[in-house]
Amino acid sequence: MIITHALTKWFNGFAAVDAFSLHVRAGEVVVLLGPNGAGKTTTVRMLSAVLKPTSGRATVVGFDTVHDARAVRQHVGVLTEMPGLYLRMTPLPYLDFFGQLWGLSPRQRAERSELLLRRFDLWEVRNQRLAEYSKGMKQKLAIIRTMLHDPPVLLLDEPTSAMDPHSAKLVRDAIISLRNDRRAIVVCTHNLAEAELLADHIAIIRRGRLVSLGTPIELKAQMLGPPLMEVRLVGSVDGLSPRVADIVDVEAQGKDWLRYRTGEPETVNPRLLRRLAALGRQVVTLGQVPRTLEDVYLRVMEEPS
């Protein structure tokens, strides 16, 4: 659905996006992570054929973003960083205006508008001017505008910013539902928990360059090493480390627990359990120490460029 090859954009002598290559398939959510100014928004603007790349190329739904820019914009729904609504309007005429620009018939415009306004809990406030909407409501309407023409590709820049938890969940559910409908979705966000919830793949961008790409699990393994396991026992673990040293390298230990890393937990963990049983030690729990995407992100950002 989205293929970019060495996509590059220069602004005033510096590279906002530098040789960015990415592949997003139908039914996949790719989250772009990166600090402010990393080039996420510029990437989205190039993918939506709003900006032309300085070099490299991108195709969206088979259309080249430079040569078939209009076709690309017809097939893409873009949620911009700011909602950018016309505040003197009410939602129905507002959506009708954008529906016209996307070439929808009056009936399609009316039906889609009603469907989406109901889905995002805005139907009841359809007669209010947009100026009277809260920040979250404005953001929801901007998302509705993005989905109005039912595009196969969605590019969402900070979709849940300024939303209350309930609204944010509504939006996340909508994104998951769209993914299940085989849409290709790119999400830019700073919300790492949300990224972990939504992403099939995560692309971490720094200073315009793609520095890491993979599933959340792959990224964790790549950036934080093999999973860290913790075994908790009944009684003290003093003097236990040398007796299991041929199976695991103990990295840390407490009063009643040991921590070790293993890339092959399916073989190492049963062996360790057998050894502990043989030593007459009773195991309370054995599990992986949780590692967050935040750890991965911070590790990537700390690395020298």
Next chain:
Amino acid sequence: MRHRLQEWRAHLAMALIVTRRDVRDSLRDWRILAPIIILTLFFPVLMSVTARLAINWLASYGAPIIGTRMIPFLLLIVGFFPISFSLVIALETFVGERERRSLEPLLATPLSDGQLYLGKTLAATVVPLMASYLGITIYVIGLYATIRYFPPGPLLIQIFLLTTVEALVMVSGAVVVSSQTTSVRAANLLASFIIVPMALLVQVQAAIMFWARYNVLWWIVAALLVADLILIRMGVRIFNREELLGREIDQINLRRIGRQFWRFLLQSPGAALQPPMKGSLRAGVVRWYRRDIPALLVRQRLSIGMVLVLMIASLALGWFYAPRYPLPSQILDFGNLSRESFESVGMLGFLPSFSPWSILFFNLRSLVLGSLLAVFSLGVMSFLPIMSTMGIVGFLARQIASAGHNPWIFLAAFILPHGWLELPAVILVTAFALRLGASVIAPPEGLTVSDSLLLALADFIKVFLLVAIPMLIAAAFLEVYLTPQVVLWVFGRG
């Protein structure tokens, strides 16, 4: 043909979607609506009453002509006041939307840059223009009702046309201003570059109307139409997604400007459109002469051609007008020519003294002034030095011919010995000055307006320093030491 028409209709239909929304939005804003209603409905009535009172009052002092001449002027004012709002609406609709970030969702739709530009331009023009036409109509009806006066048809057409082209100038100027700013505040500051010249123009029109030289108004309509075309061309070129989203803050970055200019100066032509290369830039005089200058001349062949055509046209114009202003015969008597005759040329005051450096300085000054004028007139005034010089040459050639001499021999003796170097230098400088001035109208793909100007300036400087100045130095020496010898040999008696 039919296909093209359908395509054009579809194009217009998309633009009109934007127009309709923007017009509705303007009509919802009481800050725009209230003054327009006042200026459309009440002001014309007030003006027709004022016209009647003024006529009666001036007639009582035996000066009815002043009152009569005032009526068309008030017609102009009644039309102008509502269209002044087109500037406000245009700034609001272009830069206001950009500031509120509501433009970006529009940019992500299938609308083309041209459709967006057309739609918004129409939206900014339609409401004030309709208000203006309505105001003029109410004023004319009021005049007829109060003093039984109906303006002549041609004058009414002139006023309607003037109002229309003035509104377009303001809107298209506002688009240009809007594309260079990111806030309504900055745009309002820059808008004085539009409103002040327009106010001055209205004063000029007022003077023309009191003077009753109504034919001159046609020339003003034509000039404004040209300004419209230039500004619209410029607007279409610079009102695009790249330019709109590439500018985040209105800040002059002198270091960046200097770095960019240096890059354009050192890089070969064409490299400017590529992304900057890492590492140092190297350039040499040999490369400039062998590769860059020929490439630049080839790129500027159109403007060089335009200068040549205008040069010939000026020559012909001078030739054509010469019989109307015949010179005294003693001036054309070459029998008494001597070396001293050339040296006394400097005493005329407006010409330089007859030395190579004075001539060179004079030529350089004219060319630099012409180039500066080019920058401020979007290239139009770059032709001034060469056109006036060639006009004088044509004029003199015809005078010589009238006095019984062969004009070709005159040109060969007086111009050719140094002109073979001087004229090409002047043509080149004029062509590159034209490009310098016009560079902001249509920046090349991938360059901003300021980068386009910097690139044109870098190219201008290369040609000016490396080609024009050496040629002008050589020409100045030839003019002082060779041309008089040739003239005396051809026309002199000893």
